[in-house]
Amino acid sequence: MTAAIQAPPAGTATSVSIQNVTKRYQRSGKTIQALAETSLDFSPGKFISLIGPSGCGKSTLLKIMAGLETATSGRVLFDGVPVTGPRDGTSVAFQKPTLLPWRNVMDNLLLPLQLTGAKIDSSVHDHARQLLTLMGLEDFAGHFPRELSGGMEQRAAIARSLISKPRLLLMDEPFGALDEFTREDLNDELLSLWANEPKTLIFVTHSISEAVFLSDQIVVMKARPGAVHDVIDVPLARPRYRDIRSSPEFYDIIRKVRLSLEEAKSGRVPTEIGRRNGSA
Numbered sequence: 001m002t003a004a005i006q007a008p009p010a011g012t013a014t015s016v017s018i019q020n021v022t023k024r025y026q027r028s029g030k031t032i033q034a035l036a037e038t039s040l041d042f043s044p045g046k047f048i049s050l051i052g053p054s055g056c057g058k059s060t061l062l063k064i065m066a067g068l069e070t071a072t073s074g075r076v077l078f079d080g081v082p083v084t085g086p087r088d089g090t091s092v093a094f095q096k097p098t099l100l101p102w103r104n105v106m107d108n109l110l111l112p113l114q115l116t117g118a119k120i121d122s123s124v125h126d127h128a129r130q131l132l133t134l135m136g137l138e139d140f141a142g143h144f145p146r147e148l149s150g151g152m153e154q155r156a157a158i159a160r161s162l163i164s165k166p167r168l169l170l171m172d173e174p175f176g177a178l179d180e181f182t183r184e185d186l187n188d189e190l191l192s193l194w195a196n197e198p199k200t201l202i203f204v205t206h207s208i209s210e211a212v213f214l215s216d217q218i219v220v221m222k223a224r225p226g227a228v229h230d231v232i233d234v235p236l237a238r239p240r241y242r243d244i245r246s247s248p249e250f251y252d253i254i255r256k257v258r259l260s261l262e263e264a265k266s267g268r269v270p271t272e273i274g275r276r277n278g279s280a
Ligand SMILES: Nc1ncnc2c1ncn2[C@@H]1O[C@H](COP(=O)(O)OP(=O)(O)OP(=O)(O)O)[C@@H](O)[C@H]1O
Pocket: 025, 026, 027, 032, 033, 034, 052, 053, 054, 055, 056, 057, 058, 059, 060, 061, 226
């Protein structure tokens, strides 16, 4: 699969406002400042990547947005409403696919709806089949997780995260464990899925090229304590096709992000190249 589709209509996607959020963990009598005061605004329908060194608080920020962790101070608003726990309309996908081994692919897909007691009618089955087709899994609905490759399992898990038609999708290194080729395939497929239904997507990655290929904006974070170092725009046109990865514009942005990450590591302030703008 090579084609990526236009950005989705922003109409029904979620806006995200992170306001002065901090997070401290206590472990063995010690305090770990995972996040210093962090403020970010993401417009509905954007594709945002979070990138930064290990321990800079990317997962922590994602979990706070997902309502799976509480902030020590500050707050997160979705469409102006404070997040106080997991919310309808928000889905999360992690690095490990976590499919249930005793359920086939279709039944794994339907699980989130079954857990909420939603009615599973023929339109839901149609949607599930459409997601499987978009992920190249149309022939595997009846297969069990043990019969799938790692990439196929991750595709199924991503399809599952979309079954409830989320308006906000939070993804924590979903392709981190996959080989480069599978990862590029899944990057294309993820862009197609993102474009298919309006949604805001916040994506944690360690890969600069993945972040540049996918995103409208890249949040560069720094560690000890975790904080936003810079927000970099990715003004590459959409739809994005694979050959964009070898264009001079692509390399320019890769360079910007790399420089910004080096600055973040060394504690320098963002330069003109890594321009700060603080909002998406
Ligand atoms: N439940 C927890 N209890 C105590 N400390 C934690 C907990 N979760 C995270 N931390 C600490 O908070 C800091 C930020 O961790 P977090 O996992 O958010 O970083 P990250 O940027 O996602 O890292 P990585 O890129 O390695 O996944 C780290 O120092 C980590 O050890």
